[in-house]
Amino acid sequence: MFAKLFQLTAATVAAVLAMSITTQAAPAASRALVRRNVGDGTLYNPALGACGISNTDADMVAAVSASFFDTFPGATANPNLNPLCNKPISASFNGKTITVTIVDRCTQCVGQDLDFSPTAFSQLADPAIGRINGVTWDFI
Template sequence: MFFARILTFFSVTALLSAALPLVPRANVGEGTWYEPGLGSCGITNVATDMIVAVSYLLYDSYPGATANPNLNPICGKELVATYGGKSVTVTVTDKCMGCAGKYDLDFTPTAFSKLASTDVGRLTGVDWQWA
């Protein structure tokens, strides 16, 4: 009886896994913009670069992060952010100390303007995933 229950559990799990396709998980957070300079990855950027600062909560907990922020494996990773039907691909070169949520993003003005006018200032519900 015990083995029959285990076999049934694994059979049901296998059927569900086969029936449900794997979909990449999108992260959702707020989006803001900032004037970049020397970032946490040790790279100096300007306002026209297509870069992003991720929340310090994500940056500091990213797998492989060390005490030296310049060596964080998140540095140089690309992500695609979407808001209001528009998308932008940006590269992580900094961390956002003012971001409250783990999945919040802080864009350069040029990158932000691909999603909305910088006059807006803050976007709620920015979807993003690793490129």
């Protein structure tokens, strides 16, 4: 009887340990799936953007590079229907983080660059700079 109880207890401990190891490994694996975008940040004056939304310099908005916008999964010939439209992102530079909404595509941008409205840019850096390198951003 004691031998069977010991075997059952040992098996239970092994199962709990295996679950614990799996649980601890899961966050690292899921973090590996998160894509952190890095690019330059520039300044632009929004108006009627590719998403069909009119914005002003005071709005917390941004445009992504045309290549990113046009090849985003689900993009169609009609830019107003792009899944990036109205998508919020978190953008960081030099320890400052802001939330902006994607409303446009930037034809002068490349890769993972962002073009910020003046209000958004000014929360990350002095607008007189005009371009900041190493902006990290993620979808919210």
